Amino acid sequence: MSTVTTTEAKDLAPVSAESLAALLVAGQRPPRPSAFSASLTFGWRAILKIKHVPEQLFDVTAFPIMMVLMYTYLFGGALAGSPEKYIQFLLPGILVMSVVMITMYTGVSVNTDIEKGVFDRFRSLPIWRPSTMVGYLLGDALRYAIASVVMLTVGVVLGYRPDGGVVGVLAGIALLIVFSFAFSWIWTMFGLLLRTEKSVMGVSMMVIFPLTFLSNVFVDPRTMPGWLQAFVNNSPITHLSSAVRELMAGDWPVDEIAWSLGWAGLFVLIFGPITMRLYNRK
Amino acid sequence: MSQHTSGLAIETAGLVKTFGETRAVDGVDLAVPTGTVYGVLGPNGAGKTTTVKMLATLLRPDGGEAHVFGHDVVREADEVRGRVSLTGQYASVDEDLTGTENLVLLGRLLGHGKKAARERSGQLLEAFGLTDAAGKQVKHYSGGMRRRIDIAASILNTPELLFLDEPTTGLDPRSRNQVWDIVRAVVAQGTTVLLTTQYLDEADQLASRIAVIDHGRVIAEGTKGELKASVGAGTVHLRLRDAGQRPLAAEVLRRTLDAQVQPEPDPVALTARVGTAASDTAAEQAARALGELARAGVTVDNFSLGQPSLDEVFLVLTGHDTKDTQDTKDAKDQVTA
Numbered sequence: 001m002s003t004v005t006t007t008e009a010k011d012l013a014p015v016s017a018e019s020l021a022a023l024l025v026a027g028q029r030p031p032r033p034s035a036f037s038a039s040l041t042f043g044w045r046a047i048l049k050i051k052h053v054p055e056q057l058f059d060v061t062a063f064p065i066m067m068v069l070m071y072t073y074l075f076g077g078a079l080a081g082s083p084e085k086y087i088q089f090l091l092p093g094i095l096v097m098s099v100v101m102i103t104m105y106t107g108v109s110v111n112t113d114i115e116k117g118v119f120d121r122f123r124s125l126p127i128w129r130p131s132t133m134v135g136y137l138l139g140d141a142l143r144y145a146i147a148s149v150v151m152l153t154v155g156v157v158l159g160y161r162p163d164g165g166v167v168g169v170l171a172g173i174a175l176l177i178v179f180s181f182a183f184s185w186i187w188t189m190f191g192l193l194l195r196t197e198k199s200v201m202g203v204s205m206m207v208i209f210p211l212t213f214l215s216n217v218f219v220d221p222r223t224m225p226g227w228l229q230a231f232v233n234n235s236p237i238t239h240l241s242s243a244v245r246e247l248m249a250g251d252w253p254v255d256e257i258a259w260s261l262g263w264a265g266l267f268v269l270i271f272g273p274i275t276m277r278l279y280n281r282k
Numbered sequence: 283m284s285q286h287t288s289g290l291a292i293e294t295a296g297l298v299k300t301f302g303e304t305r306a307v308d309g310v311d312l313a314v315p316t317g318t319v320y321g322v323l324g325p326n327g328a329g330k331t332t333t334v335k336m337l338a339t340l341l342r343p344d345g346g347e348a349h350v351f352g353h354d355v356v357r358e359a360d361e362v363r364g365r366v367s368l369t370g371q372y373a374s375v376d377e378d379l380t381g382t383e384n385l386v387l388l389g390r391l392l393g394h395g396k397k398a399a400r401e402r403s404g405q406l407l408e409a410f411g412l413t414d415a416a417g418k419q420v421k422h423y424s425g426g427m428r429r430r431i432d433i434a435a436s437i438l439n440t441p442e443l444l445f446l447d448e449p450t451t452g453l454d455p456r457s458r459n460q461v462w463d464i465v466r467a468v469v470a471q472g473t474t475v476l477l478t479t480q481y482l483d484e485a486d487q488l489a490s491r492i493a494v495i496d497h498g499r500v501i502a503e504g505t506k507g508e509l510k511a512s513v514g515a516g517t518v519h520l521r522l523r524d525a526g527q528r529p530l531a532a533e534v535l536r537r538t539l540d541a542q543v544q545p546e547p548d549p550v551a552l553t554a555r556v557g558t559a560a561s562d563t564a565a566e567q568a569a570r571a572l573g574e575l576a577r578a579g580v581t582v583d584n585f586s587l588g589q590p591s592l593d594e595v596f597l598v599l600t601g602h603d604t605k606d607t608q609d610t611k612d613a614k615d616q617v618t619a
Contacts, residue, residue, distance in 0.1 A: 013411030015430070015460055017467050020409045023402075024440045024471035030393035032364075041390040045376070048387075052378050052419060117372035121435065124338045125391055126363040281342075 035128035042135020047142060059105060060147035064098045068154045075218060084159040091155040092172060092245035093217035098151060099144045099180055100212055100237060104204035106140050106184045110191030111200045123279075130276055133188050137181050144180050148173045164250035172244040175260060179240050182264035185271035192278035217241050236263035291316045291351060291443050291474040292337060298345030299332050299498075306332040308498035309346065314476060314491075316351075319469050321489030322478040323595075329498035330478040331371055334445050337476070338368045350443060367441035371448045373428045374435065377421040381412055381431050384420060385438065392439050406434040410464075426457030433464055443474045450484060462487055482595060494599060501599050509595075516564035518554045518571065521584040525549040531580045538571045556587075 033041070050056060068087075071094055076083030110133070113119065122132050152160075152169065162169050187204065194200045214228070215237040221229050232238055236259075243256035292314035299307040307329040314320040322330050335341040337348055339359040347354065353361040368374060375384045382403055389399030407416045410430045415423060420431060429449060436444055446465065450458040465488055469475055479485050485492045485506075492509050494502040502509060518539070522531055528550065532543045535554045543554045554571075556564045568587045575582055 013413070015411055015464055015467075016409050017463065019405070020464065020467045021471060023405055023409055024437060024468060024473070029439055030395075030398070033391060033393045038391055041387060044390075045379070045387055048383055049378050116377070117370045117374040118376045120335075120338075120340055120368060120370045121374040121388070122391075123340055124363055124366065124368045125388075126360055127391055 032126055035131060038127045038131035039134040039138060042132050043138030044135075046136055046139020050139070050143075057143070057146065059102055060143045061150050063102070064095075064147045064151045065154050067094055067098045068151055068158070071218070072158060079219060087155060087158050087160045089245075090218070091151070091160045092248050093215075093241040095148060095151050095155075095172075096176055096237065096241040096244055097212045097215075097217045099147055099176055100183060100240075101208055102144065102147055103140065103180050103184045104187055104201075104208050106136055107187030107189075107191035107200045107204055108197055110136060110188050111194065111197050114192060129280065130272070133185075133275055133279065136188065137184050140184060141177050141181055144177050145173065148176065162248040162250075164248045168248045168250050172247040175247065175257060176240065176244055179236075179260050179264045182267045183236075185267055185275055188275040189271045189278065192275060211235065212237055215241060236260065239263065289316055290314060290349075292320075292348070292476065294333075294337070294346065294348040296346035297333065297336060297343055297348055299329075299336060299341060300344050305498050307336070307343075310495065310498065310500055312493060312500070314474065316474050317469070317472055318491065319465065319475040319477055319489045321485035321492040322476065322495060323480070323482060323485045323492055324478075324495040325480060328495045330495060331447055332498075333495075334368070334447050334476065334478060338366055338445055339363055340368075365442040366445060367436040367439075367443075368445045369429075369432045369436045369447065369449060371451065373420065373432050375420050375428070375431055378419060380417050380419055381407055381423075382416045384431060385435060388435050388438050394438075402438060406438065410434045424457075425453050426460065429453065429457065429461055430464070433461070433468075437468060437473075440471065441473055443476065444468060446475060446477045448478055448480065451480065458484075482589060486589070494595065496599075516556045516568070517588050518556060518568050519584075519586045519588065520552045520554075520575075520582055521548075522550045522552070523581040523583050527580050528552060530578060531575060531582075534574050534578050534580065535571055538574045539567055550583075 068091070072083045072087050072090060075090070076086035080086035080089065119132075152173075164172070186207070187200075190200050190203055194203060214232055215235050216232060217237070221232045221238070224232060239256050239259035240263075243253050243260045246253040246256065290313055292312055294310055294312045297307055297310040297312075298305065310329070310333055312320075312322075312333075322333065324330050332341065336343045337350060337355060339355050339362050342356060349355070350362045351365055353365075355362050376387070379387065382400075385403030385406055386396075386399045389402055390396070394402060404413075404416075407413050410433075412427060412430055412434070415427060420428065423431065433446075433449070449465070450461050453461065462484075465475060465477070475488075477485070477488060489506065491505055492503070493500050494509070518535070518541075520531060520535075522528060528545065532545070532552060535541065535543050535552070539554055539556055541554045541556055543552060545552055556567050564587060568585075572582070572585060
């Protein structure tokens with residue numbers, strides 16, 4: 001935790017008028033940064049924030065470990081005969097579920113950040129407008145990667161053996177991160193739309209819980225009633241977890257990958273412009 | 283650079299912004315000449331910040347027009363953004379990052395390469411006396427340091443127009459003077475500054491023209507001299523030893539200063555506004571009044587001559603008081619008798 005140590009003004013060195021004048025004159029104007037470069041710079045800002053407040057990595061380390069342990073041992077015996085057998089099925093799914101759940105913190109950080117004075121400065125800069133938001137999501141992509149590595153490590157320790165090997169696992173993680181990046185635009189929208197951090201959290205829960213639980217993460221959808229199967233089989237989370245599961249198992253599930261990327265594209269196309277509209281209006 | 287020929291950095295006509303029922307900005311007309319400090323003076327809630335935000339492209343006006351260096355703030359927002367810089371009422375830097383990180387971040391966003399951004403931020407921190415605090419998170423900075431890093435961030439690329447929204451609110455007098463020095467240095471290099479303030483004193487120190495705004499409208503506009511002439515040159519405050527002598531003292535002041543004299547709730551105190559008709563300065567008139575009082579046998583314990591306070595300016599210009607009096611300050615040159 002931070003202790004507030006304020007340095008008093010009397011310790012301040014005086015402002016140097018000459019060097020200030022020299023700086024003002026010397027100031028040459030470089031060309032504007034590209035959209036890509038501005039986004040990366042905002043991504044760097046997100047990483048600096050992690051560096052200064054490392055506690056915020058709790059949700060991508062402790063939370064995923066808890067998820068793997070809890071569901072493996074809770075359902076393993078009942079659903080697959082033993083936790084060791086169940087984790088072969090569960091791990092890719094629980095990975096998808098946890099990372100997609102973690103995405104909702106994006107909305108909370110956007111919401112708390114946007115009220116601060118620094119946003120007035122960002123918004124008055126001559127840069128590609130969405131780069132501020134893309135920067136958040138790039139920083140978050142790093143968090144998703146950390147969460148994925150943590151969960152896979154725990155999984156391997158518990159006996160998960162992916163047939164797809166390193167390539168299959170990396171392909172699965174890559175697909176998951178791409179999907180999460182696109183899916184997060186929902187949260188940037190809510191972060192800008194809702195007034196308080198608590199309401200962002202509340203709405204996020206309402207969306208994320210049904211969406212992640214009503215999927216094929218835990219069980220085969222064929223065991224569900226017909227009306228529920230209709231929902232589950234068409235859920236983006238089901239497509240994504242099938243794709244990740246099969247990639248990690250060494251297959252190449254073209255259909256499921258296409259569905260996942262299709263959903264991802266749809267999320268960006270719908271929620272990206274809404275986010276930017278709200279951002280410009282804020 | 284820009285093709286407009288009017289010589290105006292800012293030109294607005296009938297600018298309006300409403301928030302629900304409130305008309306925060308209600309038809310503001312401004313004409314800010316290039317290369318000067320233009321003061322926008324008014325109490326809290328007068329519409330100063332809202333006006334600045336519209337000019338800096340952060341808020342969309344609901345009515346009227348605004349041009350910055352000839353560019354429309356709505357249709358050519360990007361052109362405007364390339365020319366202006368904003369130092370908001372609250373620190374417009376990231377409190378979680380260090381001073382260096384903040385400046386490098388902004389340098390990169392303004393298009394500098396990694397090396398150039400580092401170099402420039404190092405030089406700025408040095409010039410602003412913040413080298414020792416460069417590696418500290420801004421949330422641990424004092425008020426004066428925050429202002430400095432904030433202004434440093436605003437001049438990373440020397441802007442053509444700098445908005446300073448109440449740059450000294452909440453600062454101690456020493457830090458306030460330092461901010462003033464910075465503003466003077468920035469203007470000396472040709473940048474136009476739009477300064478909003480609640481303090482007449484500050485506008486007086488820095489601005490060449492001043493607009494007084496209240497309830498979203500410009501109620502007076504002119505050079506410092508014009509504005510002061512409209513409210514009188516100053517105010518004399520007196521404390522007498524004997525309350526019985528107050529009527530006599532009032533009579534003497536009325537005669538020598540040709541001014542309105544007001545008794546105060548305190549039975550030994552009086553206030554008189556020094557007129558501007560005479561060719562003498564306020565101090566000369568006050569000195570003469572003091573002499574006359576002594577000749578008349580009035581014992582004066584305490585005597586002070588102050589600039590008209592924002593309250594008094596408002597009283598004269600609008601006929602009503604400022605809403606939040608806590609924010610008005612009375613800058614006084616104490617002359618103890």
